[in-house]
Amino acid sequence: NAGVTQTPKFQVLKTGQSMTLQCAQDMNHNSMYWYRQDPGMGLRLIYYSASEGTTDKGEVPNGYNVSRLNKREFSLRLESAAPSQTSVYFCASLRLPSGASSYNEQFFGPGTRLTVL
Amino acid sequence: GESVGLHLPTLSVQEGDNSIINCAYSNSASDYFIWYKQESGKGPQFIIDIRSNMDKRQGQRVTVLLNKTVKHLSLQIAATQPGDSAVYFCAENEDNNNDMRFGAGTRLTVKP
Numbered sequence: 001n002a003g004v005t006q007t008p009k010f011q012v013l014k015t016g017q018s019m020t021l022q023c024a025q026d027m028n029h030n031s032m033y034w035y036r037q038d039p040g041m042g043l044r045l046i047y048y049s050a051s052e053g054t055t056d057k058g059e060v061p062n063g064y065n066v067s068r069l070n071k072r073e074f075s076l077r078l079e080s081a082a083p084s085q086t087s088v089y090f091c092a093s094l095r096l097p098s099g100a101s102s103y104n105e106q107f108f109g110p111g112t113r114l115t116v117l
Numbered sequence: 118g119e120s121v122g123l124h125l126p127t128l129s130v131q132e133g134d135n136s137i138i139n140c141a142y143s144n145s146a147s148d149y150f151i152w153y154k155q156e157s158g159k160g161p162q163f164i165i166d167i168r169s170n171m172d173k174r175q176g177q178r179v180t181v182l183l184n185k186t187v188k189h190l191s192l193q194i195a196a197t198q199p200g201d202s203a204v205y206f207c208a209e210n211e212d213n214n215n216d217m218r219f220g221a222g223t224r225l226t227v228k229p
Contacts (some may be wrong), residue, residue, distance in 0.1 A: 004160070031215065033215070040221055041216070041221055042208075042219030042220050042221045043161070043208075043217075043219040044219075045215075045216070045217070048215050050198070050215065056215070058215075058216075077191060082208045089195070090160050090161070094158075104149070104210070105163055105166075106151075106161075106163070106217065107163075108160030108162070109160050110158075110159055110160050111158075111160050
């Protein structure tokens with residue numbers, strides 16, 4: 001299993017440009033998430049998708065849109081990038097409780113480092 | 118609002134010593150807590166978790182302690198190794214919902 005994969009690893013944009021961050025997981029998880037991580041702050045939830053075909057806003061959704069293309073893929077789009085969106089973006093998927101564990105467990109991708117000039 | 122936080126932003130220990138990383142939380146309704154390890158340039162990696170009906174849970178070289186009275190969580194790493202150098206942060210969750218709240222992290226540096 002590749003786990004959670006993200007592309008690209010790095011990206012530099014100019015203010016006003018648009019781009020889509022891609023995320024895929026091969027663990028057959030229903031729930032997927034997009035977080036941003038800024039220096040000195042914890043991960044903050046941008047959007048999540050509890051299942052294919054559904055998406056919901058998290059703590060900091062402004063300036064972003066998402067698409068749950070299918071069960072594997074969950075993309076994050078910046079329509080008009082702003083310097084405040086310079087951050088490291090992490091995608092995650094969630095394994096629900098099973099016989100081995102009664103707890104949820106999130107699996108994270110390696111991140112996309114985005115700089116907006 | 119309620120938040121998750123960490124007492125110390127940095128911790129430096131000698132190889133072989135034990136490390137203790139602390140975390141304070143303020144949501145008394147949180148019933149599930151996780152410790153993550155994040156190495157430079159990588160995504161967070163699950164280390165160990167604990168539910169609120171427990172006060173201690175042990176893994177391989179790691180122990181998590183939960184004190185619900187003072188809303189405090191700690192991660193103990195035994196015989197710290199250079200490979201343990203990373204940022205560690207805690208997260209809290211209530212009722213297995215989708216609102217996982219993360220602390221900012223503590224950077225652990227292990228000196229050889």
